[in-house]
Every structure is written in structure tokens, then in C-alpha cells.
Amino acid sequence: MQLSEQNTYTIQGIDPIRLTETYGSPLYVYDGATIRRKVAELQHAFSGVNMKIKFACKANTNLSILRLMREIGVELDVVSPGEFEMGKLAGYEGNQITFTPSGVPFSEVKTAVEAGAIVNVDSLPLLEWFGQTYGNTKPCLIRIKPNVAAGGNIKIMTAHADSKFGISVLLLDQILEIVKKYDIKIIGLHQHTGSDIKDAEPFLQVADILFETAKHFPDLEIIDLGGGFKVSYLPGDAVTDMELLGNKISERFKNFCSEYGRELQLWFEPGKFLVSESGYLLVTTTVVKEDPARNFVHVDSGLNHLIRPMMYGSYHHILNVSNPSGEEKPYNVVGYICETDTFATDRNLPEVRQGDTLAFLNAGAYGFSMSSNYNARFRPAEVLVDNGQEKLIRRRENLEDLLTSQEGL
Numbered sequence: 515m516q517l518s519e520q521n522t523y524t525i526q527g528i529d530p531i532r533l534t535e536t537y538g539s540p541l542y543v544y545d546g547a548t549i550r551r552k553v554a555e556l557q558h559a560f561s562g563v564n565m566k567i568k569f570a571c572k573a574n575t576n577l578s579i580l581r582l583m584r585e586i587g588v589e590l591d592v593v594s595p596g597e598f599e600m601g602k603l604a605g606y607e608g609n610q611i612t613f614t615p616s617g618v619p620f621s622e623v624k625t626a627v628e629a630g631a632i633v634n635v636d637s638l639p640l641l642e643w644f645g646q647t648y649g650n651t652k653p654c655l656i657r658i659k660p661n662v663a664a665g666g667n668i669k670i671m672t673a674h675a676d677s678k679f680g681i682s683v684l685l686l687d688q689i690l691e692i693v694k695k696y697d698i699k700i701i702g703l704h705q706h707t708g709s710d711i712k713d714a715e716p717f718l719q720v721a722d723i724l725f726e727t728a729k730h731f732p733d734l735e736i737i738d739l740g741g742g743f744k745v746s747y748l749p750g751d752a753v754t755d756m757e758l759l760g761n762k763i764s765e766r767f768k769n770f771c772s773e774y775g776r777e778l779q780l781w782f783e784p785g786k787f788l789v790s791e792s793g794y795l796l797v798t799t800t801v802v803k804e805d806p807a808r809n810f811v812h813v814d815s816g817l818n819h820l821i822r823p824m825m826y827g828s829y830h831h832i833l834n835v836s837n838p839s840g841e842e843k844p845y846n847v848v849g850y851i852c853e854t855d856t857f858a859t860d861r862n863l864p865e866v867r868q869g870d871t872l873a874f875l876n877a878g879a880y881g882f883s884m885s886s887n888y889n890a891r892f893r894p895a896e897v898l899v900d901n902g903q904e905k906l907i908r909r910r911e912n913l914e915d916l917l918t919s920q921e922g923l
């Protein structure tokens with residue numbers, strides 16, 4: 515969101531308050547220019563190697579966002595049959611989609627493989643089943659758990675020894691035994707360390723573990739290092755230095771390829787990095803309550819629309835779009851859900867009045883996609899602003915949407 519010379523906020527020249535008047539409040543708004551910029555930044559950082567981006571669409575599965583990704587050359591990483599079908603609807607071919615399951619029923623893997631997806635096999639039983647079912651007729655990748663702990667908080671770390679994800683690198687002998695037994699065609703090794711990782715060091719550490727492991731697999735075409743790049747939630751927050759990371763990983767990757775004897779593809783599957791900063795959750799202040807202990811700002815949204823603050827204790831920066839030059843005061847910004855539902859504690863904001871529009875920043879990743887209908891609340895509409903044009907990309911839900919799957923009406 516840009517602050518104009520007249521001290522008003524705009525998104526590509528469009529007034530966010532007008533958007534809430536047109537499409538209703540609360541409202542998710544995405545800035546397509548930010549998505550394009552983030553994709554270009556990643557491509558530029560890894561321009562020296564054969565790099566492919568697979569958008570981890572759990573971050574945002576709106577079809578229009580997926581179509582935008584496809585248009586700018588980004589492929590897809592999915593974790594469920596639902597996400598796979600979204601990818602197909604967005605125009606992706608099966609073979610442009612990677613399926614990275616987490617202990618799913620094998621029938622889901624079968625459906626994905628038969629629709630042309632490439633699977634990241636994440637357990638020894640699945641590897642055994644894959645071998646029995648397909649022998650060497652279908653290629654796959656193996657998801658390795660490198661036993662490295664990194665990420666913004668423990669809930670979003672996925673590669674430490676206690677994490678449920680992937681096959682421990684310590685089980686390499688058993689992996690190799692199953693691969694040999696069925697002559698499974700392993701074309702890649704995958705790992706995903708976690709989310710919100712700032713420093714290059716953990717990425718280099720896991721890359722080295724995969725490169726070392728790769729020496730045992732002669733037919734590789736791909737090394738997939740997952741996602742997890744850190745974005746700036748707090749103003750001035752340190753983020754992953756993509757140029758530095760690009761240089762360091764590319765150099766090691768090139769050395770690895772020359773030792774391996776072939777040029778491989780390097781894949782990344784970021785979610786947050788590509789879409790987080792593009793998204794805003796616009797809400798309206800319903801009540802300002804001046805309690806002896808705190809000033810509470812109640813808004814027409816809650817953990818049902820943006821769960822990250824309550825789930826991870828995450829910080830989302832808040833703008834008072836209606837009163838940017840108001841005098842700053844401390845507030846607790848809270849939702850309308852019948853639970854403790856706090857977006858921000860003791861946060862300084864320009865004076866908030868009833869009816870003001872507030873914007874939660876960094877709401878493009880794991881915002882709408884983690885939303886729910888708790889308290890029988892409707893999910894908001896979504897708008898994409900791209901090339902200076904606004905477009906409604908999902909209408910606001912209504913009562914019929916809540917009732918549609920219920921029997922006995």
C-alpha cells in the first residue's frame with residue numbers, strides 16, 4: 515500500500531476504502547504487481563542456475579492468483595487432491611504440479627500420479643507402496659528430513675528430528691534398499707526446512723545434506739530445496755537476503771552438479787515469499803471501547819479470517835487507512851469472534867474511530883487459505899488489483915454457502 519502526497523493510502527492508485535464500499539468489509543485485497551516483483555526477485559537471484567519455482571499454493575489457492583502465477587512462469591506445489599484440482603482448473607498440466615503429501619491415504623497419491631503429477635514420497639511405507647504399484651514406470655522424488663531446526667517458530671519448523679515430515683536422512687540405507695528392490699525411478703530429492711527463515715546458513719546446511727545424499731542416487735534430475743524465505747512482518751524486519759542466498763546456493767549447486775556429472779534443475783517451492791506482502795485484510799472498526807485497563811478496537815473480522823496472530827503469536831502490521839495522520843494511541847485490536855481473539859496488543863495506531871478502515875498487512879499468505887466459518891461467520895470477498903484494474907476474484911460468502919452441505923433443511 516502506498517501513502518500518497520495527500521497522505522492517503524492507495525493500492526496501484528486505488529482507494530482501499532472505496533474497495534470496501536464496493537465489495538463489502540472485511541475484504542482481502544491482493545496487489546498483483548507485488549507478486550510479479552517477488553517472482554522476478556527470486557528468478558533474478560538464481561539466474562545463474564537452472565531454477566524452477568513451484569508456488570506452494572497452500573499459502574493462497576484463489577484461482578485467479580494461480581492463473582497469475584501460471585502466466586508468469588511459476589509452476590505449482592500442492593498438498594491435497596483439492597489443491598491439485600485447483601491447479602488443473604487454473605490451467606496447469608498435471609506434470610507442472612508437484613504433490614507433496616504428508617502421510618495421506620495412498621489412494622490420493624495414486625490419483626495424483628495417474629493425473630501426471632510428480633510426487634514427493636514422504637515415508638518408507640509410501641515408498642514401498644510406490645515401488646510395488648509402479649516399479650520403475652513412474653518417476654518420483656523423495657522427501658528427506660535433514661534433521662535441521664530452523665524457522666520463525668516451532669510450529670512452522672518442518673525439518674528438525676522431531677518433525678513429522680519426510681523420511682529421516684538417517685534412514686538412507688532403508689530408502690536405498692526399497693529403491694533397489696523395486697527399481698524405483700528416483701528423479702529428485704526434496705526437503706522443506708520450515709517457514710520464516712531469514713539466514714542463508716540453514717538453507718546452505720540442508721543443501722549440503724541433500725547434495726551428499728544425492729550421491730547415492732544416479733538418475734537425479736532435480737534438487738528441491740522447498741520454501742521458507744522470510745518476509746518482513748514488522749516494519750524494518752530483517753528478511754532473507756535473496757541476492758546473497760542466490761549467490762551462495764548457486765555456487766554450491768554448480769559445484770555439486772559438476773561433481774555429480776550432470777546439470778540438474780534446482781527447485782524452490784515458496785509460498786509466503788511470493789504472496790504474503792501482496793495481501794491486505796481490510797476491516798472496519800465496529801466499536802472503540804475505552805476500558806480502564808486498555809483501549810480496545812473491535813473490528814468486523816476475527817481469527818476466522820486471519821488466524822496467524824492467535825495460532826502463532828504472529829505480528830501483522832496495522833494501518834489506520836481512514837486516519838493516517840491521527841494522533842498515535844495504544845490499542846488492543848480485537849476481533850468479533852466469541853473466543854479471545856486478539857490481532858494486536860498494546861499497538862500504537864493513529865487515533866481509531868468507529869467506522870475507520872484498518873488494513874492488516876502481509877495477509878496474502880496463509881490468510882484466506884487458513885480462514886474458517888467459525889461462529890457461522892461468512893468468509894470475506896477477495897479482490898485482485900493488477901495492471902491498475904481491480905477485479906472481484908471471490909464473492910463474499912452468504913448463508914446459503916454455510917448451509918449448502920447440510921442435510922435436513
Ligand SMILES: Cc1ncc(COP(=O)(O)O)c(C=O)c1O
Binds near residue numbers: 570706743785
Ligand atoms: C512442503 C512445503 N513446501 C513449501 C512450503 C512453503 O513455505 P513458505 O510459505 O514458508 O515459503 C511449505 C509450508 O511450510 C511446505 O510445507
Ligand SMILES: N[C@@H](CCCC[NH3+])C(=O)O
Binds near residue numbers: 880
Ligand atoms: N501457515 C504457516 C506457514 C506454513 C506452514 C505449513 N508447513 C504461516 O502462516 O506462517
